[in-house]
Amino acid sequence: MSQANTWSQHRYRVQSSVAVTPVIRELWLMPVREQIIFRAGQYVLLSDVDWRVPQRSYSVANAPRADGAISILVTRVQGGPTSTWSHALETGDEVLLEGPFGTFMSAADRRGPALLLGAGSGLAPVRALAEDLIEREPRRPITLFFSCRTRADLIDHERFQGWQRERTDFRYLHTLTRDPSAPLHARIPALLADCVGRDLAGWEVFTSGPSGFVVGCSSAAQALGALATDIHTEEFFTDPQPWLGDMPPVPAGRSTMQETS
Ligand SMILES: Cc1cc2nc3c(=O)[nH]c(=O)nc-3n(C[C@H](O)[C@H](O)[C@H](O)COP(=O)(O)OP(=O)(O)OC[C@H]3O[C@@H](n4cnc5c(N)ncnc54)[C@H](O)[C@@H]3O)c2cc1C
Incomplete structure (x- = not known):
């Protein structure tokens, strides 16, 4: 699988969707071809492949993995188009991810608690x-x-x-x-x-x-x-x-x- 080194937009396929609380689903997404290269703490933009729902931000919930898998935890927001749509996604569905974004990351030289x-x-x-x-x-x-x-x-x-x-x-x-x-x-x-x-x-x-x-x-x-x-x-x-x-x-x-x- 090839890798993109900077900000990019790629198709991912839903590998699983599990309700982890009454209002939060965890989605595991696998790159269809290229993967977004991110650092722990960063977020991606999620939308459908036909641009029918608004693009929204979701923090990646796992550290980077060799296979490019990305997990997100989505809270269902009443009346919210993207969170509602993402809660209805099923295994095999494709989505668009764009990123990575954000600076919520540990400084490289930090050693303290x-x-x-x-x-x-x-x-x-x-x-x-x-x-x-x-x-x-x-x-x-x-x-x-x-x-x-x-x-x-x-x-x-x-x-x-x-x-x-x-x-x-x-x-x-x-x-x-x-x-x-x-x-x-x-x-x-x-x-x-x-x-x-x-x-x-x-x-x-x-x-x-x-x-x-x-x-x-x-x-x-x-x-x-x-x-x-x-x-x-x-x-x-x-x-x-x-x-x-x-x-x-x-x-x-x-x-x-x-x-x-
Ligand atoms: C950097 C970043 C990371 C994020 N990571 C996550 C994540 O990991 N998991 C997650 O679940 N969400 C995350 N979010 C929030 C996410 O991007 C969406 O905002 C959320 O899922 C709602 O999108 P929606 O399209 O369903 O609803 P929206 O259309 O955004 O809103 C739905 C409803 O909420 C109301 N609403 C909208 N904004 C407000 C407001 N400010 N105050 C009160 N009511 C409001 C609207 O009136 C509408 O009725 C993140 C946001 C940012 C900026």
Whole structure:
């Protein structure tokens, strides 16, 4: 299979489509001919081959693989054309991917601890980064902290628990924000100091998902000493309708999504 070295657009074929939560599907996409060459943490644009649905951004949820496979985690947005269409894709269907895009990547020279914070489908780029760092820098301390509403919204729970058992330098935490019976059920910004540490100076921090979540995590990490230049953010912008619930209104001056987990 040939490879494209820069930004490019190629057809991919759906290898599988699995509901990983009540509102999120994981799609595995295989290149039909050429593959997009990306780095862990980057995103691609997805559309149908006939350009009937609007092109939308989706973070690649896996580290690069030799076969070019790309996984995406798509939250179904009520009334959203592309997320609704992608949830109906079946094995064998073809789609168009364009990319790679984005700078949500680890600096090449970093060796200190990495803190990966994701909510909902915001798990996608931090899962890709976790896979990549474990492979390339096995001794780098990694903490992956995932936020979702209930146990049914957990993604890859057993897989991350397995990594934690197998690797001394990998730590997995999760909070279930709508389940008061869960050991952790507050939002991540409120849990960071007690669960991760009171001094995040020197940590490289990644936070992805709804804007409110990303902004909240970024502020909390800075308050604990992380440098603004060490904090990478990926905001998904659109507010998934199933998660609107009793969320507070969008702050004045922000037109992007509210916190959803
Ligand atoms: C860099 C990047 C990476 C992304 N990665 C992912 C990912 O990995 N997984 C994922 O599921 N999504 C991701 N997204 C979001 C994704 O690109 C789409 O926005 C989302 O799937 C919705 O697309 P849609 O066409 O279904 O709905 P849209 O047409 O975009 O919107 C559907 C509905 O939501 C409403 N809506 C739109 N925008 C807003 C808003 N700002 N506030 C409130 N309501 C709004 C609209 O009124 C409409 O009714 C990412 C976005 C960015 C920018």
